[in-house]
Amino acid sequence: xxxxxxxxxxxxxxxxxxxxxxxxxxxxxxxxxxxxxxxxxxxxxxxxxxxxxxxxxxxxxxxxxxxxxxxxxxxxxxxxxxxxxxxxxxxxxxxxxxxxxxxxxxxxxxxxxxxxxxxxxxxxxxxxxxxxxxxxxxxxxxxxxxxxxxxxxxxxxxxxxxxxxxxxxxxxxxxxxxxxxxxxxxxxxxxxxxxxxxxxxxxxxxxxxxxxxxxxxxxxxxxxxxxxxxxxxxxxxxxxxxxxxxxxxxxxxxxxxxxxxxxxxxxxxxxxxxxxxxxxxxxxxxxxxxxxxxxxxxxxxxxxxxxxxxxxxxxxxxxxxxxxxxxxxxxxxxxxxxxxxxxxxxxxxxxxxxxxxxxxxxxxxxxxxxxxxxxxxxxxxxxxxxxxxxxxxxxxxxxxxxxxxxxxxxxxxxxxxxxxxxxxxxxxxxxxxxxxxxxxxxxxxxxxxxxxxxxxxxxxxxxxxxxxxxxxxxxxxxxxxxxxxxxxxxxxxxxxxxxx
Amino acid sequence: xxxxxxxxxxxxxxxxxxxxxxxxxxxxxxxxxxxxxxxxxxxxxxxxxxxxxxxxxxxxxxxxxxxxxxxxxxxxxxxxxxxxxxxxxxxxxxxxxxxxxxxxxxxxxxxxxxxxxxxxxxxxxxxxxxxxxxxxxxxxxxxxxxxxxxxxxxxxxxxxxxxxxxxxxxxxxxxxxxxxxxxxxxxxxxxxxxxxxxxxxxxxxxxxxxxxxxxxxxxxxxxxxxxxxxxxxxxxxxxxxxxxxxxxxxxxxxxxxxxxxxxxxxxxxxxxxxxxxxxxxxxxxxxxxxxxxxxxxxxxxxxxxxxxxxxxxxxxxxxxxxxxxxxxxxxxxxxxxxxxxxxxxxxxxxxxxxxxxxxxxxxxxxxxxxxxxxxxx
Numbered sequence: 078x079x080x081x082x083x084x085x086x087x088x089x090x091x092x093x094x095x096x097x098x099x100x101x102x103x104x105x106x107x108x109x110x111x112x113x114x115x116x117x118x119x120x121x122x123x124x125x126x127x128x129x130x131x132x133x134x135x136x137x138x139x140x141x142x143x144x145x146x147x148x149x150x151x152x153x154x155x156x157x158x159x160x161x162x163x164x165x166x167x168x169x170x171x172x173x174x175x176x177x178x179x180x181x182x183x184x185x186x187x188x189x190x191x192x193x194x195x196x197x198x199x200x201x202x203x204x205x206x207x208x209x210x211x212x213x214x215x216x217x218x219x220x221x222x223x224x225x226x227x228x229x230x231x232x233x234x235x236x237x238x239x240x241x242x243x244x245x246x247x248x249x250x251x252x253x254x255x256x257x258x259x260x261x262x263x264x265x266x267x268x269x270x271x272x273x274x275x276x277x278x279x280x281x282x283x284x285x286x287x288x289x290x291x292x293x294x295x296x297x298x299x300x301x302x303x304x305x306x307x308x309x310x311x312x313x314x315x316x317x318x319x320x321x322x323x324x325x326x327x328x329x330x331x332x333x334x335x336x337x338x339x340x341x342x343x344x345x346x347x348x349x350x351x352x353x354x355x356x357x358x359x360x361x362x363x364x365x366x367x368x369x370x371x372x373x374x375x376x377x378x379x380x381x382x383x384x385x386x387x388x389x390x391x392x393x394x395x396x397x398x399x400x401x402x403x404x405x406x407x408x409x410x411x412x413x414x415x416x417x418x419x420x421x422x423x424x425x426x427x428x429x430x431x432x433x434x435x436x437x438x439x440x441x442x443x444x445x446x447x448x449x450x451x452x453x454x455x456x457x458x459x460x461x462x463x464x465x466x467x468x469x470x471x472x473x474x475x476x477x478x479x480x481x482x483x484x485x486x487x488x489x490x491x492x493x494x495x496x497x498x499x500x501x502x503x504x505x506x507x508x509x510x511x512x513x514x515x516x517x518x519x520x521x522x523x524x525x526x527x528x529x530x531x532x533x534x535x536x537x538x539x540x541x542x543x544x545x546x547x548x549x550x551x552x553x554x555x556x557x558x559x560x561x562x563x564x565x566x567x568x569x570x571x572x573x574x575x576x577x
Numbered sequence: 578x579x580x581x582x583x584x585x586x587x588x589x590x591x592x593x594x595x596x597x598x599x600x601x602x603x604x605x606x607x608x609x610x611x612x613x614x615x616x617x618x619x620x621x622x623x624x625x626x627x628x629x630x631x632x633x634x635x636x637x638x639x640x641x642x643x644x645x646x647x648x649x650x651x652x653x654x655x656x657x658x659x660x661x662x663x664x665x666x667x668x669x670x671x672x673x674x675x676x677x678x679x680x681x682x683x684x685x686x687x688x689x690x691x692x693x694x695x696x697x698x699x700x701x702x703x704x705x706x707x708x709x710x711x712x713x714x715x716x717x718x719x720x721x722x723x724x725x726x727x728x729x730x731x732x733x734x735x736x737x738x739x740x741x742x743x744x745x746x747x748x749x750x751x752x753x754x755x756x757x758x759x760x761x762x763x764x765x766x767x768x769x770x771x772x773x774x775x776x777x778x779x780x781x782x783x784x785x786x787x788x789x790x791x792x793x794x795x796x797x798x799x800x801x802x803x804x805x806x807x808x809x810x811x812x813x814x815x816x817x818x819x820x821x822x823x824x825x826x827x828x829x830x831x832x833x834x835x836x837x838x839x840x841x842x843x844x845x846x847x848x849x850x851x852x853x854x855x856x857x858x859x860x861x862x863x864x865x866x867x868x869x870x871x872x873x874x875x876x877x878x879x880x881x882x883x884x885x886x887x888x889x890x891x892x893x894x895x896x897x898x899x900x901x902x903x904x905x906x907x908x909x910x911x912x913x914x915x916x917x918x919x920x921x922x923x924x925x926x927x928x929x930x931x932x933x934x935x936x937x938x939x940x941x942x943x944x945x946x947x948x949x950x951x952x953x954x
């Protein structure tokens with residue numbers, strides 16, 4: 078069938094500058110460019126991943142939005158029309174990668190942080206200690222101490238706690254959806270930064286074993302790669318119920334991506350599709366979840382925190398309360414901007430609620446029930462900067478997880494084509510010639526730099542707020558003000574409007 | 578105009594005097610001391626806490642109330658009558674003072690709990706919501722609930738203090754004027770604290786002056802609790818409601834929660850509220866790393882952050898504490914059985930010209946003084 082879909086982008090090659098070195102052709106993972114006496118582009122294939130642009134030694138390539146105009150229509154936008162063409166031509170579901178890119182309000186952008194002036198001095202983080210250390214794990218509501226040999230000692234036994242040097246961890250991204258080199262870089266960076274990476278649901282490759290103490294392993298509905306060794310090689314275990322980019326649905330890693338390494342790590346035959354069912358087939362209620370939590374705690378001899386990851390959906394507060402009472406040590410909440418390697422577009426773009434609202438509602442609910450200490454709250458889903466981190470923490474999160482931001486640090490351009498396996502940057506692909514491009518050492522350095530930069534900025538923010546510990550910002554909504562939000566939104570977020 | 582601008586004084590003034598042998602002395606000393614630090618306040622608040630001042634009612638809860646009008650007094654009194662035997666009820670004695678204008682109705686009550694209050698509490702669950710989650714029917718929890726109820730729900734009524742054998746005298750004005758107005762020179766106590774206020778964050782109103790109290794805890798505070806937002810939300814989990822438009826009240830409630838309800842020793846409570854830095858914990862020079870880590874993990878939301886020096890009084894003792902990097906001053910002195918703590922050394926020397934020892938307290942490390950063993954106030 079002849080396609081009616083116009084190309085999204087136009088690749089322009091300046092043939093006066095071009096030396097015909099063909100590097101661009103080699104670099105394009107999508108087969109857009111070819112050589113016919115000179116470099117020629119098939120615009121239909123271009124995804125604007127910028128790989129050719131970045132590596133052209135002559136700077137001879139530019140990529141532009143296709144200026145092709147549709148008759149102006151506020152309702153039937155070009156994107157809508159093109160989607161209909163696609164489905165009319167294929168009869169399938171539309172697929173996409175990364176997080177929701179639609180124009181929903183970003184509450185982070187409507188919140189402003191406070192700072193000290195005169196009455197309480199701000200603190201200079203270059204001169205004074207500024208503490209970001211955060212412990213992941215369940216805490217009791219109170220402690221007991223006794224006098225022993227003239228010193229007070231703790232008598233309360235605490236559950237397992239993981240020390241994080243900064244309240245930023247890496248979000249779950251599976252080996253399979255991303256490359257082994259990307260996984261290695263995340264694990265190394267987590268180890269260097271004193272924080273955690275998360276395997277996602279694709280198992281743990283042996284090459285990551287040295288970084289065990291900085292790894293959360295995921296137990297998802299497909300149970301890929303889950304065995305005793307997997308649990309032993311982790312700092313914490315996470316049961317994945319849902320994901321912000323695809324709440325309520327399962328996952329599908331196509332057989333083409335299941336090469337030998339992925340097959341061994343996931344413990345499935347090479348070339349078969351890896352299907353994660355929508356629900357866990359042993360979890361149909363909160364009691365079932367509790368059973369799995371305790372099964373995993375038994376399997377790890379109560380030495381490791383066991384948490385649950387859910388997508389932020391309408392009733393997230395009640396769900397989180399149930400999870401806390403079911404015995405989870407941490408709850409990972411993924412907002413509607415959360416990313417993915419592959420998801421039906423209609424699910425990604427229309428389901429879930431923003432992480433800002435979810436975290437505020439959950440924190441409130443757990444406090445009302447007096448069980449806030451029982452769980453560490455991890456907020457994720459579209460965290461773009463240290464400003465977002467600070468705001469998420471002020472709303473009530475203990476820890477923030479970053480997925481998309483980490484990928485961008487490694488070179489990702491958010492072209493949203495992860496599900497094709499053609500990632501020219503070697504991140505979301507298993508094609509060996511592409512994977513090779515992502516140099517783990519350099520990617521590690523980029524990740525470490527990002528976490529370091531954000532951590533420094535967090536310290537500046539704390540200093541401006543006149544506090545020297547992240548705990549004093551956590552849940553301190555008094556230090557936030559809303560701009561342009563209505564009364565109900567302010568009430569849910571628990572913040573006052575600017576000027577009050 | 579350059580050069581003629583008045584100097585803008587900063588911060589508040591606090592002072593505390595404590596006698597270890599429970600020897601009672603007149604309030605005039607503390608009055609003289611706080612007067613020295615006149616420039617540290619701006620006339621928008623002053624107050625005193627005296628301990629051991631009501632020996633004849635030592636087992637009664639002494640409630641000092643401020644009322645904006647007669648209606649709030651009537652409502653409060655009928656509420657108190659429901660829950661307590663009121664053994665004495667009288668206006669707090671004052672003398673007219675040219676600088677103190679428009680005081681509220683000032684009244685004090687000496688109360689004993691009605692014997693069946695616990696049963697009633699269970700039956701009438703509606704009156705004092707929400708129940709404090711302590712799991713035990715400590716009568717002091719009941720008293721805390723009554724105070725919270727009055728401050729929250731009875732408009733125009735405000736509890737200035739509610740402890741046994743102690744009382745708080747406070748209002749809008751310079752502290753020396755407030756002290757004279759309340760005739761505190763006519764009381765004798767074994768411990769006095771005083772506060773001169775330079776309010777910046779909250780309006781100057783009578784209820785907003787220091788000390789802040791709950792039960793016999795009283796707090797005078799110089800500084801600002803920048804972590805107020807989370808301290809307040811943390812306390813709400815345990816049934817404390819911050820209603821007084823000031824950050825200081827969280828300190829009193831945190832002491833009550835951690836020490837009285839959670840049973841942490843005072844020293845450990847201070848370690849939670851002004852936690853040592855991780856860099857020092859990691860070094861573990863004093864072998865307290867495990868304790869410090871546990872406290873921080875569990876009580877991180879109770880960490881008091883921002884510039885402060887505070888004096889916390891309770892029956893039988895006094896604590897001086899500053900923030901972790903000591904952004905507000907606090908000086909200690911000792912002379913025989915007396916212990917002095919003040920924002921400025923001058924305030925101590927004014928009443929004790931030749932102390933045996935004077936020192937500045939260390940950042941985040943409490944100075945604690947208690948009655949000698951066996952001494953009863």
